[in-house]
Amino acid sequence: MKLEQHQITSHNERLFSRHQQQLAYVTTEIQNSALILQKLTDFQIGIPSWALGTGGTRFGRFSLGGEPGNIEEKLEDIGLLHQLNASSAAVSLHIPWDSTSNVPAIKAIASQYGLNFDAMNSNTFQDQPDQPQSYKFGSLQHVDKAVRQQAIAHNIEVIRQGVELGSKALTIWLADGSCFPGQLNFRKAFQNTLESLQEIYAALPADWKVFVEYKAFEPNFYSTTVGDWGQSLLYANKLGPKAFTLVDLGHHLPNANIEQIVSLLLMEGKLGGFHFNDSKYGDDDLTAGCMKPYQLFLIFNELVEGMDQRGMNHTKDLAWMIDASHNVKDPLEDLLQSVEAIMIAYAQALSVDRAALVQAQAENDVVRCQEILQHAFRTDVRPLVAEARLRAGAALSPLTLYRESQVRKELIRNRGNKTIATGL
Numbered sequence: 001m002k003l004e005q006h007q008i009t010s011h012n013e014r015l016f017s018r019h020q021q022q023l024a025y026v027t028t029e030i031q032n033s034a035l036i037l038q039k040l041t042d043f044q045i046g047i048p049s050w051a052l053g054t055g056g057t058r059f060g061r062f063s064l065g066g067e068p069g070n071i072e073e074k075l076e077d078i079g080l081l082h083q084l085n086a087s088s089a090a091v092s093l094h095i096p097w098d099s100t101s102n103v104p105a106i107k108a109i110a111s112q113y114g115l116n117f118d119a120m121n122s123n124t125f126q127d128q129p130d131q132p133q134s135y136k137f138g139s140l141q142h143v144d145k146a147v148r149q150q151a152i153a154h155n156i157e158v159i160r161q162g163v164e165l166g167s168k169a170l171t172i173w174l175a176d177g178s179c180f181p182g183q184l185n186f187r188k189a190f191q192n193t194l195e196s197l198q199e200i201y202a203a204l205p206a207d208w209k210v211f212v213e214y215k216a217f218e219p220n221f222y223s224t225t226v227g228d229w230g231q232s233l234l235y236a237n238k239l240g241p242k243a244f245t246l247v248d249l250g251h252h253l254p255n256a257n258i259e260q261i262v263s264l265l266l267m268e269g270k271l272g273g274f275h276f277n278d279s280k281y282g283d284d285d286l287t288a289g290c291m292k293p294y295q296l297f298l299i300f301n302e303l304v305e306g307m308d309q310r311g312m313n314h315t316k317d318l319a320w321m322i323d324a325s326h327n328v329k330d331p332l333e334d335l336l337q338s339v340e341a342i343m344i345a346y347a348q349a350l351s352v353d354r355a356a357l358v359q360a361q362a363e364n365d366v367v368r369c370q371e372i373l374q375h376a377f378r379t380d381v382r383p384l385v386a387e388a389r390l391r392a393g394a395a396l397s398p399l400t401l402y403r404e405s406q407v408r409k410e411l412i413r414n415r416g417n418k419t420i421a422t423g424l
């Protein structure tokens, strides 16, 4: 469904005077607010096609109703998010879940909503009904060459479909690893994976990137063949200039210093993109910023500093995507919350007094360093994020308008109560 422009306009009119007061205050507090507004307007976050329906755990899944049943409906839902927040202009597809035989129609729907195709995701972590070989014991790492070949061919097929749609990147996340000590020869698993990745890399078009996503554990519980950023960076370095590491915030062991990882990957020119989410215990795939908003800010602080050091374009040079699963919330509401949290963290990072921080670091003024970062984190930048949306023709409060418009009720009316979105 699509909102009428007058719905957005009248929503904004109702909130406008209060917004003006809040904005006036924050623009006096933050020196570079005009620049921040421009950067917020440009910044776009990729929505994962697999997160538009209710997620589940191995214990069960509780459907919400009105979930998108196909790629067309997924694009409609992301189009609605983008109408509400003007910050969700991309979709990250997952093959085979989103495979389509009608590429021109899909491209037409995407362009109607102003959406681009961000990185394509392959899937060798589960078996499809018609495939001859099983991924039970891995895919690109497998001891049997026939299994590796099947997984390589799948990734190359994902690239082919991505080229047709206008995507420019492939994300490979592998479930490969082992569940028990002794099950796997680590070196052989690494070598097999590297050789497989090299074949996929050779199939990349000149203007494509491949992102190697790492994850500490799960579904394997003893070893993971791309288990951390060091292993991912090893693969990326051995593969070549089109290969990068992808950081998923939920894929670390507890208390990992993700901001330091990000800083060093940027230094090496090997940070490719992001999967935003938040977690308390493991790969919880919760709403970005819901548990550790200060960590999210610190990560963005390193991103902004590191990208500026290298003269990178904040909007285009890294792939910004969400990877989440919604078990108890309306997925669309959850995604609106995640995008908002990411924009807030980005705005806060942009507001850091960089020159003062450099000086305080040089003087070993630890207290001042902390004060500078915490001042940025504790300044309420929400009016700036709202103003960027307003200027782009979106809603001052996307979540409020979503609820006022009774979107979910309408989706259930149109699609039914029992639809199940393909995905996790």
Ligand SMILES: [Mn+2]
Pocket: 173, 213, 248, 275, 323
């Ligand atoms: Mn991920």
